[in-house]
Amino acid sequence: MTAAVKCPPRPRERIIDAARDLFRKHGIKGIGVDAIAEAADSNKMTLYRHFGSKDDLVxxxxxxxxxxxxxxxxxxxxxxxxxxxxxxxxxxxxxxxxxxxxxxxxxxxxxxxxxxxxxxxxxxxxxxxxxxxxxxxxxxxxxxxxxxxxxxxxxxxxxxxxxxxxxxxxxxxxxxxxxxxxxxxxxxxxxxxxx
Amino acid sequence: MTAAVKCPPRPRERIIDAARDLFRKHGIKGIGVDAIAEAADSNKMTLYRHFGSKDDLVxxxxxxxxxxxxxxxxxxxxxxxxxxxxxxxxxxxxxxxxxxxxxxxxxxxxxxxxxxxxxxxxxxxxxxxxxxxxxxxxxxxxxxxxxxxxxxxxxxxxxxxxxxxxxxxxxxxxxxxxxxxxxxxxxxxxxxxxx
DNA sequence: TGACAATGTTACCGATCTGTAACATCTACC
DNA sequence: GGTAGATGTTACAGATCGGTAACATTGTCA
CATH class of the missing domain: 1.10.357.10 (Tetracycline Repressor, domain 2)
Structure with missing residues (x-):
């Protein structure tokens, strides 16, 4: 939620920003796609519609x-x-x-x-x-x-x-x-x- | 198996050596206790008998x-x-x-x-x-x-x-x-x- | 208002991982 | 040889994670 207030309104950009932030803090293997989607004020389904897989998001x-x-x-x-x-x-x-x-x-x-x-x-x-x-x-x-x-x-x-x-x-x-x-x-x- | 030949005969020492090696290579979150036990020519049950948890092993x-x-x-x-x-x-x-x-x-x-x-x-x-x-x-x-x-x-x-x-x-x-x-x-x- | 695209929600599958239970096997020591 | 303790094996429980399906909701534009 913290990322969403200051981030672009489009889910795709919000997800990228949240993912970069969380990858930095917890490492690639240390954070799950669910947590990324939630931090972006979005959901896992939208994440997977924009990025085919976690590897693609990375x-x-x-x-x-x-x-x-x-x-x-x-x-x-x-x-x-x-x-x-x-x-x-x-x-x-x-x-x-x-x-x-x-x-x-x-x-x-x-x-x-x-x-x-x-x-x-x-x-x-x-x-x-x-x-x-x-x-x-x-x-x-x-x-x-x-x-x-x-x-x-x-x-x-x-x-x-x-x-x-x-x-x-x-x-x-x-x-x-x-x-x-x-x-x-x-x-x-x-x-x-x-x- | 590679670790076992050159390592101490006791499972506890073999597990520690294998764990340190694999933690270095894959990170703490990147390797599982099963893989550690196998690399030590031992098994998960013995690992847990010596170390109560993965955190304790770390x-x-x-x-x-x-x-x-x-x-x-x-x-x-x-x-x-x-x-x-x-x-x-x-x-x-x-x-x-x-x-x-x-x-x-x-x-x-x-x-x-x-x-x-x-x-x-x-x-x-x-x-x-x-x-x-x-x-x-x-x-x-x-x-x-x-x-x-x-x-x-x-x-x-x-x-x-x-x-x-x-x-x-x-x-x-x-x-x-x-x-x-x-x-x-x-x-x-x-x-x-x-x- | 109607229609279509984007997004959200819920539930689920399969794989993996930590940790445990029950039982079999081996080894050391008397 | 026999017994106790350490070790191996198998199976499984519970949780988490990546990924998908089906359906509901929202927003946008004509």
Whole structure:
């Protein structure tokens, strides 16, 4: 019910929003379609009329998250055009904001962890996206003059993924709230080691 | 069956080993007691005679993992006595080994993530352990002469947690394999900023 | 108002999962 | 060898979950 007041009036959108929220909180296997439908102020039958199966719903949720991530990236590139260093700093700051937001789009990473060791149809989708994001970030770091751009992106990946985990399990008292200064230090450290 | 050949002959120990292995691979909610008992070359009835419930089994597994983590820490302190810097470097190296091991004891972190938003009896146990480990590591960093020891421990926490996630979802091709050099760089960076 | 599409409601099926009961078998120890 | 305790086997109860069928209700537009 909480999701319904602020959400679009169409059941399809309400269901997607509720599903993304509950998947984040309880995991894909940890929440049932009945609870999702109820949280969307709808019902299981309507859910299944819009999405043929729970797997399909998961896939649609991930596609929505991917679209948001795409907008996130494009916005960074547009805000500071032709200034890779500013774009990289912007990326760190915005990534930190996303992590500590209630409604963050880190579910792609969550899904990657939960779909491993299973033959979920969305698994390859998530893996390809991760590779794309890392390739883009490597290029950005290289443009910003970082020597070992691959290693920096690996470091940022670990920090982001760790911060997302930590935020979910430790919340506001955890290390995730210090993601931005930590990542900024790491970036500065790599900048200093530029050839 | 695979677990049984190399495992202790007693059903109780075989079940614990199989449970820890399968909880890591599939998550606590992702595996059933029947599958655990079968993997331990035992049966569900014996499992329930030793552990009253699945939750109790989870708790015992976490206690075993905590005992191993305790041994891990004591070994580090013993290997390089009165040399905090060497102990810190040792911690980084061994943590990297653990992360990329098949049988690692990172299940405490996994459990923390999976038990959040649920009233599992082991939740507080895991949270208290995490606080203890971080407190110890902060003291070690301080002894090693690190200026902002809390922030370094936060950074290492994020890196470890991220590496564990990444290792499970991306495996040998992922960023987790570069955990040790990344963490070493971060530690060196914090060492340089010593007051 | 009438008609059609979308949505809600209820009930159910089959599979899976936790947990238990009853009984059979094995193993250690005297 | 015999007995007690630990273990294995089978069957089942109760709950949950994914998914479907049939029917009732609502909303929309002509």
């Amino acid at each position: 896939f649609v949720c991930l596609q929505e998250a991917a679209a948001e991530a795409e907008a996130f990236w494009n916005d960074i590139k547009k805000t500071n055009p032709d200034d890779p260093k500013a774009q990289l700093n912007d990326w760190v700051r915005r990534a930190g904001d996303f992590i500590t937001m209630e409604h963050c789009n880190c579910e792609l990473l969550d899904a990657a962890a939960q779909l491993v060791e299973s033959d979920h149809p969305a698994r390859r989708f998530v893996e390809d996206l991760r590779a794309l994001y890392m390739k883009r970030l490597v290029e950005l770091c290289r443009e910003a003059g970082v020597g070992d751009a691959e290693l920096l992106v690996d470091a940022l990946s670990l920090l982001v993924e760790g911060a997302r985990c930590n935020w979910r399990s430790a919340g506001q008292k955890g290390a995730a709230t210090r993601f931005v200064p930590i990542a900024q230090m790491v970036v500065a450290d790599f900048m200093q080691h530029t050839a | 708790f015992v597994c976490l206690q075993e993992a905590a005992a191993e983590a305790e041994a891990f820490w004591n070994d580090i302190k013993k290997t390089n006595p009165d040399d905090p810097k060497a102990q810190l470097n040792d911690w980084v190296r061994r943590a990297g080994d653990f992360i990329t091991m098949e049988h690692c004891n990172c299940e405490l972190l996994d459990a923390a993530a999976q038990l959040v938003e649920s009233d599992h009896p082991a939740r507080r146990f895991v949270e208290d352990l995490r606080a203890l480990y971080m407190k110890r590591l902060v003291e070690l960093c301080r002894e090693a002469g690190v200026g902002d020891a809390e922030l370094l421990v936060d950074a290492l926490s994020l890196l470890v947690e991220g590496a564990r996630c990444n290792w499970r979802s991306a495996g040998q091709k992922g960023a987790a394999t570069r955990f040790v050099p990344i963490a070493q760089m971060v530690v060196a960076d914090f060492m340089q900023h010593t007051a």
